[in-house]
Amino acid sequence: MTSFTRPRGRRRLRAAAAAGLAFALGLTACSTGDGGLDQNISDDEQIVIGAEQEPDCADWIATCAANIWGSYTMRIPTLPRAFESRKTDGSWELVPSDLLTGEPRVAIAEGGKQTITYSINPEAQWSDGEPITGEDFVYTGLQIRDGDDIFDKSGYSLIESIDAPNERTAVVTLKTSTGSWKKLFSGDYSVLPSHILKSEDRAEMMKDGYDFSGGPWKIESWVKGVSVTLVPNDNYWGEKPKLKKVTFQFITDTAAAFLALKSGQVQALYPTPQLDAMSQIKAGVPNTNIDVDTDSGNLEALWINNAAFPFDSLAVRQAFAHSIDRPAIVERLYGQIGVEQVQQSFLTPLNGVYAREDFSRYTRDLEKVEDLMMDDGWRRNEEGIWEKNGKPAEFRITTQSGNQRRELAEQILQKQAGEAGFSMKIANVAGADLFSSVAPKGDFEVGLWTIIDTVPEPDLGSSFRSDAIPGDDNGFSGINFTRANIPGADGLLNTVARTTDDKERITKSHAAEKLIAEAVPGIPIDTVPNIVMTSSKVKGPVEVNPAEGPFWNLEAWTLD
Structure with missing residues (x-):
């Protein structure tokens, strides 16, 4: 199953085959052998939700907590926010x-x-x-x-x-x-x-879970590799949960998750639109409510390492953008559920008022590729691959291994890039490595992952400001994984973040968008739709919150 990852501050990463960062919580487990169901609680008082990823840690301010599923399953239900x-x-x-x-x-x-x-x-x-x-x-x-x-x-x-x-x-x-x-x-x-x-080592105390809460739910247990179980926080001052227990069962295989939903072993799923998931969604699932929301905060994009050969050349980045047929990719990946829109900005629909469509200039145009590459001193070698100073235009594309949808996208991109004279090799890695080491350390040329806007506030700065490039100077805490250093953009992005005049924010954001599109630090592909599936027995205000996910109001859910 896929997922997303959102770099913090602006967005979290949801890695493919899920956003792929796994948390490890070391609380006392109360495994019942049936996915976490407590036999002492009636069936109309507890539910099981299929979770496609297990977080890496529960220290929510640390780099290990990039996985959005950690927020869905633990942080948002248990900790207060202003x-x-x-x-x-x-x-x-x-x-x-x-x-x-x-x-x-x-x-x-x-x-x-x-x-x-x-x-x-x-x-x-x-x-x-x-x-x-x-x-x-x-x-x-x-x-x-x-x-x-x-x-x-x-x-x-x-x-x-x-x-x-x-x-x-x-x-x-x-x-x-x-x-x-x-x-x-x-x-x-x-x-x-x-x-x-305050008197403890926060990272050590929280990374494997915690028993305190300031939200409607408490973490009862985290059984590594199996599940996270929540129970009501009796001292919560707001709306109390109507259910007595919610278990998030980790099911990382899409087919297994759908089977569990059909059989009644789980009552809800929030699947990333994998190929087999979309075909089943199109066909419909008996006794299941399915909601598809295309106006999400999930941006899937190609993230280009601007400091790595051959993409340390602006002309090569622009030529690569003209080698890709993005509408064909979107149609192949999401056409089954009616998603056809190509994303032309790094701002998602959640912050659409601040966005422009400057990336619309990049359509597949092989003549334009030829002009850009030749003007930059490249010539085709005997294999038809661009070459300059004896070095061919070879590069790797990297995402989390095991994600069928992303792997199909890579295959399409590989063919398109090859026809344009680029040699693209697929070099996928484990999800736990992608955002903990590969992306922060810049050990990639092109990355394929999804980033999630977590608040309805524009902030491209954390992804593209030069001072957000992770390195020794900032303790690798930045999320400008593309190593982009775009002349003139830092000031605009800082103004967008700091000004209290919304008209000025829009103006400066549009100006920054133009510079970003000209520099091509990456290439937006599509807005990944939100899909929430619930058993017809689940009642309550089930709705995806594009910033906080599908379980933001879990305390109001009930079972028929």
């Missing part, structure tokens, strides 16, 4: 969560410093009964700003100070104003309990 993505007048927006009493007070001082004052709900408490306080904001913010092995410090690097003037107040002072301030303590990150973690 803002949540909720639908307002038909569009998804960031709104204050029940952790806060309402909108924070925001002030911009002379000189540009921005102060954000959070007022914490007096009823908010951790599962051990201790109140959630301003000190929890202080602890969390400084762990991200000052810590090592942090996936993305975007926004947090602007923090000048965080104070807790009283138990129910947190005051964050930023060195400069930012229009993206709502992403602090939200999106990919959640508030952590200072009273539990």
Whole structure:
């Protein structure tokens, strides 16, 4: 089964065959041998959900926690956030969560410093009964700003100070104003309990799971390679779960997952659209509700290592973009479920108002390939492959091994690139390696993976700013895996992130989009649709939240 991975700060990675990063939680397991069902709880009080990936760790601010399935199964259900993505007048927006009493007070001082004052709900408490306080904001913010092995410090690097003037107040002072301030303590990150973690090694204590909670659910167990089980947090101050237990059973094979759904062993799936999954979805599954949402926050793209030969040449990147027939790829991969739209921006429909369609200039044009390559000093060798200074235009394409849909895409791309004079070799790796070492260290020429917008806020900066290139200087915490250094883009992207004037954000974002398309740090292919499948017995407001996934309101689900 496939999945996505989203780099944090802006997006999480969902790797193919699933986003492929696996978490390991070492809580006391209560395996029942039947996928996690508790025989002491009636069948109308518990459900099993098929999960196509197992996370790598549960230390949510560390680089090991890039896998989106970790957020779906554990972080979002168990930890509080300042803002949540909720639908307002038909569009998804960031709104204050029940952790806060309402909108924070925001002030911009002379000189540009921005102060954000959070007022914490007096009823908010951790599962051990201790109140959630301003000190929890202080602890969390400084762990991200000052810590090592942090996936993305975007926004947090602007923090000048965080104070807790009283138990129910947190005051964050930023060195400069930012229009993206709502992403602090939200999106990919959640508030952590200072009273539990401040004297501990956070990474060591959380990586294999935790028994505290500030959300509607608690982690009861994580059986490695088998399942994660959630139970209600009795001390949650908001809406209490209606189910007594939810088990996420790891089923990484698409066919096995569909069989489990048909047989009633699982009651819900959130499958990545693999080839065999799409054919079954088209045919329909008995007693199953299927929702396909094409306006997702999931962007699948080719990510080009701009520092690696032969793509250290702009002309080669542009020529490669003209060698690809993207509409044919999208039709072959998703035509069965009616998805035909080629993505022309690195911003997804979730942030479409900030996007342009500048990549529409790159259509398959072999004459254009010839002109670009020859003008750059390349000539065809005896095998018909472009060559320059004795070096052929050879490169690897890398994704997570075992993903049939991605492997088919690679085969199509390999044929198209070969016809254009490029020698493309498929060199896939294990999912656990793709985002933990291969991409951060730049050990690839072209990567194929999906990135997910996790908040309805535009931020291409974490993917394309030059200071987000992972390396020794930043502890490999950046997610500019393409090593892109686009003249003029950094300033525009920083303005998009920092300005509080939305019109200016749109203008600067459009300008940045144009520069990115000219530089071709990668090539967007399509928006991967969200597909949620639930047994007809599942009741409640089942709907995919493009930022928080399909299980964002799990506490409201029931069984008939």
